[in-house]
Amino acid sequence: MRKAERLFEIVQLLRRLDGPVSAQRIAHELGSSKRSVYRDIAALMSQNVPIRGEAGIGYVLEKGFDMPPLMLTSDELDAAVLGAHWVASRGEPDLAKAALNLLAKIEVVVPARLRGHVLEPATSVAPVVPASEMVNSSLLRNAIRSHRKMTLLYENDAGERTSRVIWPILLGYRDAGRILAAWCELRDGFRYFRTDRMVSAVILEQPIPENTLALRARWRTAMDQERASYANQSDEMD
Numbered sequence: 001m002r003k004a005e006r007l008f009e010i011v012q013l014l015r016r017l018d019g020p021v022s023a024q025r026i027a028h029e030l031g032s033s034k035r036s037v038y039r040d041i042a043a044l045m046s047q048n049v050p051i052r053g054e055a056g057i058g059y060v061l062e063k064g065f066d067m068p069p070l071m072l073t074s075d076e077l078d079a080a081v082l083g084a085h086w087v088a089s090r091g092e093p094d095l096a097k098a099a100l101n102l103l104a105k106i107e108v109v110v111p112a113r114l115r116g117h118v119l120e121p122a123t124s125v126a127p128v129v130p131a132s133e134m135v136n137s138s139l140l141r142n143a144i145r146s147h148r149k150m151t152l153l154y155e156n157d158a159g160e161r162t163s164r165v166i167w168p169i170l171l172g173y174r175d176a177g178r179i180l181a182a183w184c185e186l187r188d189g190f191r192y193f194r195t196d197r198m199v200s201a202v203i204l205e206q207p208i209p210e211n212t213l214a215l216r217a218r219w220r221t222a223m224d225q226e227r228a229s230y231a232n233q234s235d236e237m238d
Contacts, residue, residue: 020058092137131177
């Protein structure tokens, strides 16, 4: 690995990990020696990169520091292009358009030697038939961001419709369609709603009466308990 790449990776590592990171940990991640790490840290500090710490204690990158835009490795660029193509083929119209715009912007700003990663990618995404939806998923994403309740007219497998007031939490994307995780006031619990079964949806003025992080924490706990229950049932059947 060239020195410039090592310096970039050290900054990325310090940004990603919480708390002081030891030179031994950095050396292990980069496949280099502690001595090289000490030299690289000194080089970064001399370039005014705000790293605090010392040998034997660990190093921390101060908050707010950012690298110049799109200093991407070859693998990172492949990942970004693959992800954008996936969204372009499976996202709702607004998000699909944004993915194509993103690819166009990446093509313009990446170095010429990496432009082929965008124009002639080494990866591809299988085509899919988009699910038919009456509710634009952009509306659901806006409700999640604004942390507001929604009214939802939903149709089940039997074609029966119910009106719900929900607290949207997260919109999950799959190869075929999307699923909204939400707290349902009608059922007094967490429920999952397929977007292709949503007949209509309206964002309400009422804010969700629970902190976003707390609500998501409760949802994740419920998911973990549900998985554990399924696992126990499987063990009993065996």
